[in-house]
Amino acid sequence: MQSAAGVAVELEPGVVRVIAPNPSPMTHWGTNSYLVGETGLALIDPGPDLPAHAEALLAALKPGQAITHILCTHSHLDHSPLAARLSARTGAPVHAFGTHLDGRRPVMQALAESGLAGGGEGIDAGFAPDIRLAHGDVLAGPGWQLTALHTPGHIANHLSFALARPEGEAVFTGDHVMGWASSLISPPDGDVTAFMASLALLAGRPSRIYHPGHGAAVTDPAARLAWLASHRRARESQVLAALAAGPASPPELTARVYTDVPPALLPAAERNLLAQLVALAEQGAVTASPTLSASATYALA
Numbered sequence: 001m002q003s004a005a006g007v008a009v010e011l012e013p014g015v016v017r018v019i020a021p022n023p024s025p026m027t028h029w030g031t032n033s034y035l036v037g038e039t040g041l042a043l044i045d046p047g048p049d050l051p052a053h054a055e056a057l058l059a060a061l062k063p064g065q066a067i068t069h070i071l072c073t074h075s076h077l078d079h080s081p082l083a084a085r086l087s088a089r090t091g092a093p094v095h096a097f098g099t100h101l102d103g104r105r106p107v108m109q110a111l112a113e114s115g116l117a118g119g120g121e122g123i124d125a126g127f128a129p130d131i132r133l134a135h136g137d138v139l140a141g142p143g144w145q146l147t148a149l150h151t152p153g154h155i156a157n158h159l160s161f162a163l164a165r166p167e168g169e170a171v172f173t174g175d176h177v178m179g180w181a182s183s184l185i186s187p188p189d190g191d192v193t194a195f196m197a198s199l200a201l202l203a204g205r206p207s208r209i210y211h212p213g214h215g216a217a218v219t220d221p222a223a224r225l226a227w228l229a230s231h232r233r234a235r236e237s238q239v240l241a242a243l244a245a246g247p248a249s250p251p252e253l254t255a256r257v258y259t260d261v262p263p264a265l266l267p268a269a270e271r272n273l274l275a276q277l278v279a280l281a282e283q284g285a286v287t288a289s290p291t292l293s294a295s296a297t298y299a300l301a
Contacts, residue, residue, distance in 0.1 A: 008060035038143030049081035073174025077122035103156035153195025168208030180215035186271035
């Protein structure tokens with residue numbers, strides 16, 4: 001359920017959400033920041049570097065509470081920049097997987113080295129955590145225990161955080177799993193193959209609920225994971241069907257496949273389609289001429 005930006009809402013005992021004032025077609029109602037715990041709190045996804053949001057998060061603290069850990073799911077401009085300001089204010093160290101360059105698979109690293117840049121997704125290029133987390137690392141404080149889950153796909157350094165609860169696990173899924181939209185996947189930071197593997201990783205956990213980076217809680221995690229996987233497989237089939245009409249470039253294929261997307265979202269759709277083409281090329285289903293890139297001509301293998 002949506003609440004006004006800056007208003008602290010307790011979603012369940014020990015989990016408070018404060019929405020940042022940065023709504024947009026890509027961020028829905030704004031970034032969800034979460035305060036987790038009883039006294040010494042974990043702040044998950046501090047959000048964009050907006051002083052008003054910093055003050056709203058600090059105002060959400062009750063007497064006797066303090067932020068002791070700052071956790072970032074990933075380093076996009078709507079999730080991580082406020083970490084530095086709040087770390088300076090609270091003394092809490094910043095925890096994350098690494099910089100935006102960490103966690104890439106070799107094929108994405110090769111694309112980056114060949115000159116492929118992102119499509120304007122808003123990388124927080126200066127972000128570097130104080131403490132790096134690996135998959136399976138556990139953080140704990142009064143009333144909370146969080147396990148870091150490496151869930152690349154939207155971006156290579158993406159983490160989700162699993163909160164242990166007697167009534168069943170809650171997972172803070174960042175931009176990997178959201179209820180209002182599927183994730184943008186834009187190479188070389190976004191990676192469809194990694195995204196699908198991360199969906200499978202989460203599907204192997206008996207989670208009760210997901211608290212995403214944008215939008216309302218996902219109350220049926222298994223169903224949402226199944227839909228997201230099916231959605232990507234359907235896009236793959238659409239791309240292959242579009243290529244059956246003849247070789248084409250990513251912009252040409254976007255026009256063939258995304259016939260119902262508003263013009264303002266077509267650039268993001270093209271990046272998603274490029275990610276799908278990279279995955280299909282890895283599988284040997286398509287070829288890229290002269291080489292794998294955003295400007296190549298793609299054809300069925």
